[in-house]
Amino acid sequence: MxxxxxxxxxxxxxxxxxxxxxxxxxxxxxxxxxxxxxxxxxxxxxxxxxxxxxxxxxxxxxxxxxxxxxxxxxxxxxxxxxxxxxxxxxxxxxxxxxxxxxxxxxxxxxxxxxxxxxxSVPDLLSALAARRIPPQFGFVLASTLTLLPAVAGRLDRIRQAQEARGMVVRGGLLSRMGTLRLQMVPLVLALMDDAGSRAQALDARGFGNAGPRTSYRDVADSTAQRRFRAAALVLTAAAVVARLVVSWPAGVTR
Amino acid sequence: MSKPALTVPAPGQAAGRSRRLLEIAGAAAIAATYVFLVLTQPADIANGPASFSALVALGGFLLGAVLLIIAVLPVLPTSTLVLIPVALVLNVVLGQLMGSTGLPFYIDAIGTVLIGVLAGPAAGAATGALSSIVWSFFNPTVLPFAAGAALIGFLAGMAARWGLFRRFYFVPIAGFVTGIIAGVISAPIAAFVFGGTSGLGTGAIVSAFRAMGDTLLAAITKQALISDPMDKAIVFTIAALLAYALPRRTTFQFPFVRRFRVLAGKSPAAPDA
Known part of the structure; x- marks a missing residue:
């Protein structure tokens, strides 16, 4: 792109x-x-x-x-x-x-x-996996990013189903809270149920095991980029240290 | 390679101790940052946009949140881990749904509290911190509040552990207290990193305190003491209602719920008396 x-x-x-x-x-x-x-x-x-x-x-x-x-x-x-x-x-x-x-x-x-x-999220995930970042972090990140659009669709289906059963999204506060409950409970229940089966599937594939992970994706890296990262980190650290030294509280309160 | 490992090695005692140390270090980093910020808050913020305090707040709170994640995440069972994305999605989606009712609250921690109640304080803290980090992909301004979110999940788990979720009327009280603590801890972030709050209602409250001559941190802390306890009481109540509405089969599959009898009632395996 x-x-x-x-x-x-x-x-x-x-x-x-x-x-x-x-x-x-x-x-x-x-x-x-x-x-x-x-x-x-x-x-x-x-x-x-x-x-x-x-x-x-x-x-x-x-x-x-x-x-x-x-x-x-x-x-x-x-x-x-x-x-x-x-x-x-x-x-x-x-x-x-x-x-x-x-x-x-x-x-x-x-x-x-x-x-x-x-x-690119897949690139980011494999880069994270290649470092010593816990693989669980990558899972949470990827899972959330894919779950968000799916949940919006699911909520829409729940709303339609409840409306077919006579739920009306109008009226006073109490009735609004009631309709909210009609939508939230099925959503939470379905998501937790899904999560349970996902956990079993993941465990069956050794997700919970300790040890290093391998990845199908190989993210290209170059010496120039490595140098750039090192330089950027040094510059950032220098900026932070300079600010901390310049305005250490003793100097601020005078 | 004399003995090939056919089973998953149990985490050793030393690993457990170092994780505990990491947890303590994370909590200490957050607490120390808060104390440092309050003690050294610039007497005259007109001298500059509180850049020093902003850096300290960001660094200390994010370090604490990351330490907590590193300590907790690798030891969470898979059944809890898969709930963290669900919790984050619930934080966002239920927050939007609540917003559609027109109530003047910023309700964005329902999923975190629910995980804290079902899976314990450590899982709650990790969920809160991770939620902030992942959500910052769409809204970077929530990232600095990671420590506050972790605290909310942790306190929700502790409240559940002490049995406050067994009786419905204790739940809003637990939420109220959590709101006080989390609001006070998060106030320096709002004050020094963003210089204010983003809502119109909260902004008006801060303005009122500023008009009376308070410092920015004091004004935002007082505003947090007004809005956060109410907000968290509502969040805790909704999370409790959801936990009660879930079938026993679902809630009692969590070891934390079984061990500390978080929710009133018998385990579904036990024969009904």
Whole structure:
């Protein structure tokens, strides 16, 4: 699909984590905005812009609005008052704080969403299995990602079946809770029953056994990518250490 | 290669001890991070966007969550492990269903609590932390709250172990207490990493406390003390209702439920008196 397909999943993950951590450590809104824009450009070039940006908008719009209202209107630490209505004071410091945190969260969310929407999950799983990550982690990740769409379909079928038996999704709170129960109990029961049979099938295939795992998939890795990952980790660690040293609490409280 | 292993080797005593140490280290990392953040919270957040505290909060809480996962995950029986994806899906889907009723609560831990009740505190903690990590694939902002989610699963398991789920009226109380603890622990994440909460209702409560001159951490902690206990009481109640609605055959297949008599009533194998 894109060039990200040639990237080892860990390279993309390291880059995403590194970008997020460095952005957090740097604490400067121009850098955060630049990272966010870069992530958006990469998403457009990767052909996942629609999904990344819509998922990010759902998360970020309420958060940023809330930050703007909270710090824009109520920031007792602020000194430069721009406007005042009763208890609410618009201060320059408050707006700057909202801008800093808003851009920082935006950058981190975009970077991680770009990673999760471009990574090939099978590649990621075999890369995880090749490392000393417990195989159970890979199972939980893969199983959840495949279960989510299946459950949405199942819930739809349960709703239809209950509606065929006379369930009406309208009315007051109590009747709403009643219809909720009619849908939740069959869903939970069916999912747990499925899980039980899945556990038996997995155990029969030796899933619970200790020891190393092998994988059919071989994820291509290269020396350049290994070097990039090492460099990114060193850079990230340096950024964290620099931030910790610069603003160690003794220096903050003065 | 003198004796080929035909059976699965039993986990040794040393392995068990190191796992216990990892669990303790994980819990200690979370607790120490919280204490450190509260003691060193920047007196004047206007000086910068709390970058130092954000890094400490992220690092400490995620380290704790990862240690807990490493300690617990490999020893979970397969029957419990396959429930973790189910729990995560339930967290999401039931949360959305509850949202469709128009109630002003952010109910997103039903599956975690259910696993804690059925499979014990360790499984609950692992489920909570893993839920956050896997869910962050779609919403990265839940990742920093992994430690809080692990705590909710752990406390749900402890409540079940102490028999609080045997009587219906104890359940909301257990949820209320869990909400207080989990809300207070999660407050530094909301304050230092995100600088606020994302909901309009919660944001209004934080604004009110800020208007009275509280620091950001204090305002968000007070907001958490208002919304979280109620939210978790509802979550615990729903999880209990689900556990009661499940057939005995399903619930009593969990060793934890049998051993600690988590739910009132006899095992289905026992003859009815």
């Amino acid at each position: 894109t060039r990200t397909h040639h990237l080892h999943p860990f390279t993309a993950l390291t880059a995403a984590v590194g970008a997020a951590v460095v952005t957090t450590a740097a604490a400067s809104w121009p850098l955060s905005a630049a990272v966010a824009v870069a992530a958006a450009i990469l998403a457009v070039r990767g052909g996942v812009a629609g999904r990344v940006l819509s998922a990010a908008a759902v998360i970020l719009v309420p958060l940023c609005l809330s930050l703007l209202v909270l710090h824009g209107l109520f920031f007792p630490e602020g000194h430069t008052v721009l406007a005042e209505w009763g208890p609410a004071r618009v201060t320059a410091e408050g707006l700057e704080f909202a801008l800093e945190l808003g851009t920082r969260t935006t950058a981190c969310v975009l970077v991680f969403l770009l990673f999760s929407f471009t990574v």
